[in-house]
Amino acid sequence: MIRADAAPATETDGQTVLQRVVGQALRFTPSDVTAEQKAKAQLCLIDFLSCALEAADLPWSRQAAEVALPFDAATIIGAAGQTTVEDAAFANAVRGHGLVREDMHAGSIAHLGVVIWPTLLALSQTRPISGPELVRSAIIGYEVGGRIGRKVMTAEVARLFRPTGLVGPYAAAIAGAVALGLTPERACSALAIAGNCSSGLNEWPHNGADEMYFHPGFAARNAIRAIRLAEAGVNASPSIIEGPSGTMQAYARKPLEGEIELFPDGDAEIMAVFNKQVPACNFAQSPCQAAVAALHSAGVDSSSITAIAIDTYDAALNYPGCAHMGPYRTPLQAKMSIAFGVAAALTAGEIAESNYSRLDEPEIMRLVGVTTFSIDESLNRAFPEKQGTRVTLSLRNGGTATHAMDNIAYAGAALIRSRFQEAAAALLGTGAGDLILKNIDAIGDLADCSAIIANCRPAGGKAL
Known part of the structure; x- marks a missing residue:
């Protein structure tokens, strides 16, 4: 145990x-982006953006927008009205998280995209940020959040604290600091302030409560405030990570092991991020997919099933809410x-959003x-690089149906683009999705990324 008065660990430099x-982050330039x-x-x-648009009318999305101050500065995705930059970041992060279909970084057990993108899109409305700079900043945000998260997020930490809430402020703050061109000294202060936020x-899964949706909102909003405070001259603790009362000791209760190296051997954490096919907890993805595959291979319906055996890994069962066997009070509790x-997917014969509203179905x-x-030890060893499973269905005829997966089946580009187009058309109107995609597809040539978020406002109608 490090003494309370011990000096922060530093290298010879x-x-x-x-x-x-x-x-390291500031030395990564747009030309380094592959x-x-x-x-x-x-x-x-x-x-x-797809998740935020689809979730815009959900209760937590409306609540986050309702408490936003009316101010003509920044856009809430899918809303006609505008608000402050920080309130927009908060509301957009909540909307991006509202479906529980956000991108996932397994190594940190965190949803980094729902803090990085709201921060950058909000800041893009304060001063011009080019497409190459936006991409560079986002990649750095995923990198720093992922690398810090891998160090601090042990199974015990994740049982108590929300990974996105712990490492998200670092990811958002570095992304914003890079995008705005902060000096190394000011960027350090921004991250240290953010680390204090x-x-x-992780009590919410035990109750099926709503505060989960707001964790990334606080991370994004606080990151912007941290950046502004740093720009104003606040000097914050540079030893916030490894110091005697810093992030590692406060949460992981252990010293930092080894260095935090960004882009080692050219590897980027953003390439370890996956996009979900279905709106449910990360750890429930592959079991649901394997269960449906086993059901279809057997050619039966759920009434033929007498038992379900799921082989998984420790991290999946240890995360709060994932091993919950009922009762289920809310759709969020069911999604976790x-x-x-698995049971709902087998009953429906598919994995769908509507499955999670059938809370009391016999x-x-x-x-x-x-x-x-x-627990399968081979699956344990493969995590977090892979999140496999094996589901075996016992049938009334005495037979079994088994399906094993080495890893989650991810959402591909075609699915991601098509569901974005559908969500954009429904909320923003015909042609809006094409315009947004045109800007994102040509992001390397975009001089000002504020056009992306500006086009996420409906042409008219009632604000959400």
Whole structure:
């Protein structure tokens, strides 16, 4: 245990971990962005906007917009009215998270896109940010959030604290600091202030409560305030990561092990991010997919199933809410539960948003009651690079149907673009999606990215 009065650990160069991380981040230039990284960033941006548009009319999205101050400065996605920059970042982060279909970085167990994109889009309305700079800044945000998250997010930390709320402020703050051209000293202060805003407890899954939706909102809003305070001259603790009362000791309760190296051997954390096919918890994705595949291979319906055996890994069952077997009070509680997701998918014969509103359906609850879990050590070893599963259905005729997956089946570019177009047409009007996609597809030539978020306002109508 580090003494309370111990000096922060530093290298021989005299810099703290945060100072070295920021230095590495600022040395990553638009010319360092590979074609693959750029394409991934564009896809993550489209996916974020798609989720925000689809979730715009959900209760938590409306609530976040209702408390926003009326101010002609920044756009809330899908809303006719405008608000302050910080309130827009908050509301857009909530909307992006509202479906539980946001992008996922398994190594940090965090949803980084729903803090990075709202921050950058809000800041793009304060001063011109070019397309190449937006892409570069986002990639750096994913990198810093992912690398810090891999260090701090142990299974025990994730059981208590929301990973997105803990590492999201760092990801959003570095993305914004880079986009606005802050100096190394000012960027360090921005991240240190943001680190003081890390928050979010994982009590919500036990109750099926709503505060989860607002965690990325606080992260994005606080990151912008941290950046502004740093620009105003606030000097914050450069030892915020490894210091005796810093992030590692406060949450992980252990010293930082090794260095935090960005883009080691050219590897970028954004390339480890995946986009969900379905709106449910990360850990429920592959079991639901495998269960439906097993059902279809057997050629039966759910009434033929007498037992469900799910092979999984420790991280999946340890995350709050994932091993919950009922009762289910809210759709969010159902989306977090692996057993419910599998049972509902088997009953419906598909994975769909509508599955998670059938909370008391007798057939679903019957299947939840015959579901068991086993830990597979090979799946444990593969996590977090892969999130596999094996689902075995026992049938009334005495047979079984099994389907194994090495990893989650992700949403591809075609699905992400098509569901964005559908959501944009429904909320913004015909042709709006084409205009937004045109800007994102040509982002390398875009001089001012504010056009992307500006086009996310409906031409008229009632504000959401």
